[in-house]
Amino acid sequence: MDTIIGQNIKLLREKLGLTQDDVANYLDLSRMQISRYEKGETPVPTPNLTKLASLFSVDEYDFYEENATKVNANLAFAFRADELSSDDLKTIASFKKIAMNYLRMKDAL
DSSP states (O other): OOOHHHHHHHHHHHHHOOOHHHHHHHTTHHHHHHHHHTSSOOOHHHHHHHHHHHHTOOOOOGGGGGOOOHHHHHGGGOOOOOOOOHHHHHHHHHHHHHHHHHHHHHOOO
């Protein structure tokens, strides 16, 4: 399962134009740790999956998806980042989380 999660993290990261360093800075980890996650060498702690889901604008469940086509479909709200600071990424992730929660509430009503 760690391999699937890692592959999806890498897929989403690359689709959004983020480097491993960008993600590492966002999570306050080393680039090497992100590499280990992407290779499936170490499991990703739930709090980090939650943060990544916010950053990538996907549900945490999407990291477990084995079908890459479905993962790609969830990038409708993707934000391509070229030169953003880790603070910028944190702000964007917070905003995305608010927007996703709003959409879920709207659908529930």
